[in-house]
């Protein structure tokens with residue numbers, strides 16, 4: 283069996299019992315299922331294959347901010363994915379995982395000199411441009427390097443989309459994208475630049491979008507601008523329609539992929555552009571769990587707390603977004619349910635994974651998992667409270683590999699220095 287499932291009351295990932303992983307690698311650790319990632323990639327690819335002709339399939343560029351472990355990148359690259367990156371670090375990870383430059387898209391918001399030059403050196407497919415000054419810099423650095431950069435312009439369609447306000451990116455008050463009028467100006471400027479070729483438009487309106495209808499007006503605004511640009515004689519050869527596909531954390535609705543693909547067929551396909559997509563969360567979110575040990579049970583007059591050895595430094599989504607993640611025991615699933623607050627060991631009242639949550643009765647030392655943390659889990663982890671980053675483990679059938687070693691405290695301290703004048 284693939285993915286996360288119980289066998290005789292013990293939670294497994296594929297064929298591997300999670301207690302074995304805890305024993306071998308310690309806790310807390312992230313555990314990923316390769317088969318779940320493959321299943322997600324293929325589900326999206328298949329939905330697009332059903333809707334669009336074979337010669338017009340989109341380039342799926344995995345948004346690796348969701349999970350940038352190089353083994354996960356390699357897995358997706360093996361499946362034929364492209365890559366969306368937002369920093370020089372992500373570029374170097376992608377290259378190390380084997381992505382060729384011409385399948386990499388840079389969408390970062392404040393592209394710096396070193397990053398732009400590294401992207402140009404790698405021969406990336408395109409820069410999705412966020413602002414006029416950024417366009418100037420791309421042209422300037424490409425000129426210095428004797429290169430010409432392909433550019434798309436990110437449209438801010440002023441549309442609400444996204445599971446919560448912190449993951450909406452397409453409203454006019456958001457920092458992302460450019461207005462249609464600004465893009466008309468930028469396209470003209472870029473068209474006259476020696477070292478930039480303007481080739482199209484991009485959008486990304488938010489994350490965890492469960493209604494296909496939400497995408498429709500954004501696609502329509504994109505299409506309208508394509509027609510206006512072409513009417514002015516400009517080339518528009520590519521449209522990047524972003525990511526934002528949801529996963530189930532609790533009781534959310536999943537996006538109807540066929541309905542979504544239908545909007546792509548009806549609105550984007552007739553534009554006769556290369557279609558690009560940037561799914562992040564959808565590819566990896568449900569493929570990861572955070573495996574943790576119960577350090578203590580603490581009873582106060584108001585509450586009973588499960589104190590885990592994992593904290594908000596390992597998984598910040600509940601603290602940052604009040605995000606819901608299911609919490610369950612690895613074993614003992616026949617014990618009675620009790621109500622707990624599930625917390626970490628960090629000195630913050632916000633270090634809470636779940637409040638007033640019903641969990642099978644737990645004792646000190648019991649293993650728990652926090653589910654659906656494959657996206658924006660490890661990639662947002664920090665060293666707060668001087669806690670080393672946790673290990674990452676990938677399972678594929680019977681295969682298990684440590685794909686990210688736990689940091690040591692020595693490594694944490696080694697980068698720091700006491701000046702001799704102190």
Ligand SMILES: Cc1ncc(COP(=O)(O)O)c(C=O)c1O
Pocket residue numbers: 345348366389451486488489490524525526527560561562563564
């Ligand atoms: C430009 C861009 N593309 C793609 C993504 C991926 O979004 P998601 O993980 O919701 O698919 C993001 C996420 O912030 C983004 O900013």
